[in-house]
Amino acid sequence: MERTPREEIRDPDALVRRAGVRGDPNRDQHFLVDDRVLDRLPEYAAEMDRGHVLEVGGGTGALTDRLLAVADEVTVVERDPDLAAFLRREFADDVEAGRLTILEGDALDVDLPDVTASVSNLPYGISSEITFRLLPRGIPMVLMFQQEFAERMAAGPGEDDYGRLSVTAGHYADVEVVETVPPEAFSPQPDVESAVVRTTPRDPDYEVPDEAFFLRFVKAIFTQRRKTLRNAIRNTAHISELDDPDAVVDAVEAAAAEDGPLRETLGEDFLRKRAGKVTPEQFAALARVAVEHGRGDPS
Known part of the structure; x- marks a missing residue:
């Protein structure tokens, strides 16, 4: 024009x-x-x-x-x-x-x-x-x-x-x-x-299976930013809409016990961290575990 x-x-x-x-x-x-x-x-x-x-x-x-x-x-x-x-x-x-x-x-x-x-x-x-x-x-x-x-x-x-x-x-x-x-x-x-x-x-340098859930999950965790991730995941299922937050915690703990890409991304003692120390890539990895293990119907 x-x-x-x-x-x-x-x-x-x-x-x-x-x-x-x-x-x-x-x-x-x-x-x-x-x-x-x-x-x-x-x-x-x-x-x-x-x-x-x-x-x-x-x-x-x-x-x-x-x-x-x-x-x-x-x-x-x-x-x-x-x-x-x-x-x-x-x-x-x-x-x-x-x-x-x-x-x-x-x-x-x-x-x-x-x-x-x-x-x-x-x-x-x-x-x-x-x-x-x-x-x-x-x-x-x-x-x-x-x-x-x-x-x-x-x-x-x-x-x-x-x-x-x-x-x-x-x-x-x-x-x-x-x-x-x-x-x-x-x-x-x-x-x-x-x-x-x-x-x-730009596109993020990580993948999420469900963008809406990822953003909701991040919001949920930061509502309890002073808590460890273990407690934040369990305490905010009503916000993130997780069906089984304990299964998410168990899956992360199991991954931390053996060598693999998830342990490599999250590191040791990940669930003892607080939200302010978690990178976006780690949030994305955690969200993928949550979708796989913590939701009765991932769709």
Whole structure:
């Protein structure tokens, strides 16, 4: 799709004034107004296919404007009807040219188009839900989160922030924190630091027999992250939906007693570990044992 000529990049504070709105923290509205941060977000996506970029939470359009300068097509999801109407007016030429589509509604509910990438300053209240709606689509992304969430998402085994979020996000993509952003970059200022995360989709380097069960199983184990795996497996069958958690424990113990690929992956005394020390590959191996030995009907 041919790009229309662009005027000078719009000033974010001027956009807020023209929109006639003030961000409302109670509605999860914190407009990104720092020009330097706004300019860098599309740059972090420079190596991505920017043929059709999705932006979740368009706000007053400061990031939208910069994405239109580098992408062939942009789709923006905005749940505030007044802001959606403003975006249609402010970017009327791009809408008319077919380069910009405004989807009014909640990003968790609207039908999302096929896109090649997503660059978004996410509403923090739905950051987890929308991230895990997007990750399975296998698109590269540059997303703004609360810093704490971003660090948990990118953490590795053994790190303090490593948890269910780390394993689940890493199942779909390589995750890296590329920049921290102070509250002063937003209007109104949030009470927390923020961070930009870049995700690069890839297949995991392990196999799972049932992805839905694997993700549910990881969630279950991390609900008792302070317990040993032996106890966590037994105590969370109601979450993982295991029929026979004791059979899983017995199968792992039996595998640890003899040489073989499972012992090689899990190591000795595996069931005495806690979830924070377990690698994604080990979780996958454990999930395979759980499916084989702990479920009455693996289908």
